[in-house]
Amino acid sequence: MMGPRQVAQGALFYEFSIEEFVPKDHPMRGIDRFLDLTDVRPLLAPYYSANGRPSIDPELMIRMLLLGYCMGIRSERRLCEEVHVNLAYRWFCKLDLGDPVPDHSTFSKNCHGRFRESGLFRHLFETVLQRCMDEGLVGGHSFGVDASLIPANANQTRGVDSKEGLPRDLTSRAVDEYLETLDDVAFGAATKVVPKYISPADPAARWTGADGGAAYFAYSTNYMVDLENAVIVDVEPTAPIRPAEARAARDMIDRVHERFGMKPDKLVGDTGYGSAEMLGGLVEDRQIEPHIPVWDKSKRTDGTFSREDFAYDPVADNYTCPNGKVLQTYRRKFTKPRKPNGGKDGFIRYRASKHDCETCPLKPQCCPKDHGRRLMRSVHEAARDVARDIRKTDAYMTSFIERRKVEMLFAHLKQYIGLRMMRLRGPKGATEQFQLAATAQNLRKLAKLVPETAPT
Structure with a gap:
């Protein structure tokens, strides 16, 4: 038997709760558990005037912004439309069924003004990061x-x-x-x-x-x-x-x-972070192991000897060529010994004797067009050697996968x-887009990895 035609009839009174219509496994429920905006109003208070018409609640605008990034809604105009019709979005933004949704132009005025000036987006990111640390998701x-x-x-x-x-x-x-x-x-x-x-x-x-x-x-x-x-x-x-x-x-x-x-x-x-200055800052200044490939251009492709064919003596601070001759930074004997310093480019020059190179049988393979062989060594070469040694270990392969x-x-x-x-x-x-996007990614990570505790 076919049922009667369904006809929408308006009622004078409704008993309605948005909470009941939002699924228990909805993504925004998990994100709402970890979103703490208690410090937002004190942070923004100096940037609001004490006079005039009351503004829109900044917590509402922040929730709408994070909602847009978490759900991939790029347009603020479309975000307002989605919050207007979606019950789950209204629930996340703490809006009742009859509450009005802010106009999309409100976001531009606040984000370009007081939100950026107060450092709100950095504050939101660090607040969520602290929650990740509290939940044990950050090893450090x-x-x-x-x-x-x-x-x-x-x-x-x-x-x-x-x-x-x-x-x-x-x-x-x-x-x-x-x-x-x-x-x-x-x-x-x-x-x-x-x-x-x-x-x-x-x-x-x-x-x-x-x-x-x-x-x-x-x-x-x-x-x-x-x-x-x-x-x-x-x-x-x-x-x-x-x-x-x-x-x-x-x-x-x-x-x-x-x-x-x-x-x-x-x-x-990756190799983009393998410069000498970067590796020196990690190893020498911060004592951090660089699991990074070394950015090295010393390898020659014309068949002549590369720098790796020369043996370096860290005690004497000189190189020895394949024929047993020494390359030094200084050949003069100073009354007060000088410590070689890198030039403006951060490299130390080592030079062989012109007399040794002219009579050397390996000159065609070493420096066929120069009177003597020269080598350049970075002031951070020790840090580069540390990175080269780490690359030979199994730990580096694990890091490569991670x-x-x-x-x-x-x-x-x-x-x-x-x-x-x-x-x-x-x-x-x-800055605003990248910080809000990273905040949304961490919130989604929290909702995924931290289980909801059962109610007591």
Whole structure:
């Protein structure tokens, strides 16, 4: 027997509870267990006026922002629409069925103003990280570091030639932030190499072809990850170039040590972090084992002897060539012995005697075009030797496999968080997006790994 036609009839009164309509296994229930916003209002209080009309609750806007990143909703306009119609989203944002949803323009005014000025996004990230530590998800012994390119929110075909420069009448928030970061080692001062093009829409985004394909404007998001459970312990935006990324790695290590008292026993990274300066900073300054391949260009491919064919004596501080002759930094006998120092490039020069090289039968294999053989040794060569020795161990192979956890976080960032392309412009916009995205990833990690306790 066919039932009667269903017709919606309005009722005068409803007994309705959103709590009952949100599934027990909904992702936002697990995330809500670990989201603590008790310090938000005291942090933002100095940035609100004591007079005027009451503002929208900042906790509501923060919950909506985190909801958008956790569920991969990039547009703030669409985020407001989803919160309006989705009961689970309303429950997470602490909105009742009849409560109004804030307008999307409210987010721009607050995020670009008081939220950024107060350091709220960094505070949220560190609060969630502290909760990860309290739950035992952070070991603090083995860190991994890597960077990933995120295309900028700029037209890739309308770049201005760097030789011409930006138009003088060009004004925007992104341009102001670009001028502020010209002396920042993470952006303008990271390298003396001038990019081929500059984007008028987002000048701080750098023209790069590091992916091996067609060049485009991009930022680089840098992750420092605890490899025990793949928890992000720090995040930093930089220009997509190796010196800036290596500097960001050292800054993140120092910041985690300063704020949380954690210093890893080892750091895992790829060859981009294997420069002499980076390895010296890890081994000599911070006493951290570098599980990193050494960035080495001393190997020759023309058939002549490479530097590794020469034996180094650390006591006498000299090299011995395959024919038994000595290469020294100084050949004069000084009254007061001089200690060789690296030049401006950080290298010490060792030279062979011209007389020894001219009569040497191995000269065609050593220095066929020069009067004498010269070698260069980095001031951080001892740290590079430590990294070379570690690479020969089984622990390095384990670290090589664990490094994939960092790469998986970047895949998760682009696939599930939805950060395949920048939505905001400028270094401050990149900082906001990367910190909120890392916070959302850690919250999802907490909800996945920490089981819910049974009610008593």
